């Protein structure tokens with residue numbers, strides 16, 4: 001989603017702004033722009049990539065000590081130069097991430113006062129609103145504060161004014177924004193990756209915070225104008241972690257990083273470590289005590305991780321579990337139960353719907369909350385009572401891969417911890433599960449070695465327009481994840497079904513042009529699944545079966561079998577999904593899509 005960079009420094013900040021935008025490209029965007037003050041306000045915008053904006057800046061010979069920059073992911077108004085940020089109101093420029101829900105009423109009242117709007121965006125209303133406040137308060141900081149107090153919805157903003165050239169103002173509510181404390185200046189950005197070029201010292205702004213940035217100082221204020229101290233953190237994010245290195249795409253890099261990502265995430269059980277609620281924080285024994293059910297809230301791929309966890313939690317820990325799409329849960333009249341552990345799962349930790357669902361559950365009195373997240377200082381992590389930080393490392397590709405498998409590792413640990421608390425984990429079982437978890441990095445490596453065969457499959461069906469994914473039990477969510485990956489990056493229409501549902505409708509779609517991908521490990525449901533596959537074959541459907549060491553399914557005409565090297569028991573979903581990730585990646589390569597930045601999608605979905 002939109003990305004913001006703000007800089008004020010002793011040196012020319014234009015290269016910093018542009019490099020910051022490049023680092024935010026992965027969030028997804030359709031246009032880019034910047035504004036700098038160098039005597040007068042100069043704005044450049046491009047309805048394309050950051051590289052095009054950089055050419056414009058070069059041609060203009062742009063140089064300045066203060067500026068704001070933005071990548072826009074269209075919400076209000078089509079992607080175009082006219083709608084690209086910054087938006088200007090008489091020498092005052094604003095960049096914005098988020099959605100202002102009451103912008104229409106603000107716009108009407110500003111129009112009545114003579115303000116003329118040039119774009120279709122909600123952001124322009126912010127620019128004019130701040131400008132209108134300057135009529136009653138000459139202080140830019142106060143004008144921004146008064147204006148933001150009137151905004152409903154989510155925002156992170158950066159503001160510059162020609163009349164006040166020695167400071168930039170930023171503010172946030174609902175959308176992420178952090179400050180960077182540099183040696184030669186002050187910075188702000190939507191995420192740390194944009195600022196590693198200048199500093200590792202960062203300050204995470206809280207909801208409602210406003211900050212004034214000067215070359216050598218900053219101050220943070222609350223919405224009522226009172227000052228507040230926010231802790232300075234030293235980011236441990238390495239600049240290399242966000243570089244592509246030897247890989248062609250971030251998605252490819254991230255798929256191949258999974259052995260390491262899983263090893264890091266499960267470090268606490270390496271060697272002699274055992275299953276313990278303390279993996280979820282010092283307060284976990286107290287929070288888990290008396291938990292009778294689990295409610296998982298998440299979106300997209302993270303929701304699929306929750307669906308896998310439901311099978312684990314109910315079968316291994318004996319705890320009833322419900323999994324809900326966060327955007328549905330937050331608006332549904334539900335019946336809260338105090339002995340529920342609410343688990344929110346999010347790679348980014350900034351997903352607006354998941355954050356709102358978490359707040360909603362807490363407001364309903366369900367305060368035993370756990371965030372499974374890959375970003376330690378994210379809004380979701382800060383909101384939850386307990387946190388488990390997956391150690392996937394930064395995930396840049398829009399299609400989530402290593403974040404998903406590390407979420408599954410975290411949820412496996414949660415399952416085993418709750419099973420242990422409930423007296424359902426014998427010492428022998430614990431030892432077996434621990435050894436299976438420790439074996440995961442090696443097992444994943446072996447799956448990655450299947451890439452040539454999976455690539456050959458991708459070549460065969462990349463020309464198809466539709467695909468059906470089938471799975472049963474804990475592999476049904478893996479089929480769902482496989483279908484999501486395929487449509488997300490290759491634009492092939494894909495649907496997933498619990499294989500037993502096939503004959504209740506989707507079988508009507510099956511013919512020779514509908515490839516059917518089946519997740520078929522040698523588990524207790526394999527024989528049932530085989531019958532479902534016969535139903536497909538009998539209708540001329542071509543089968544691509546991801547079997548494993550123990551699944552005896554003969555290869556025949558129209559039935560292609562790939563044997564995963566081992567049978568992985570409870571953890572089988574972690575391994576099978578990696579094969580499906582490779583399949584989607586290679587199908588997208590054949591189709592020539594923009595793998596890391598698929599059309600219309602954003603990495604960090606900070607609007608609802």
Ligand code: AGP
Pocket residue numbers: 299300301302345346347348349350351354398399400401488602603604605
């Ligand atoms: C995954 O490939 C998707 N890009 C998307 O479904 C994602 O998982 C979803 O938007 C949730 O994001 P989160 O994990 O950051 O909350």
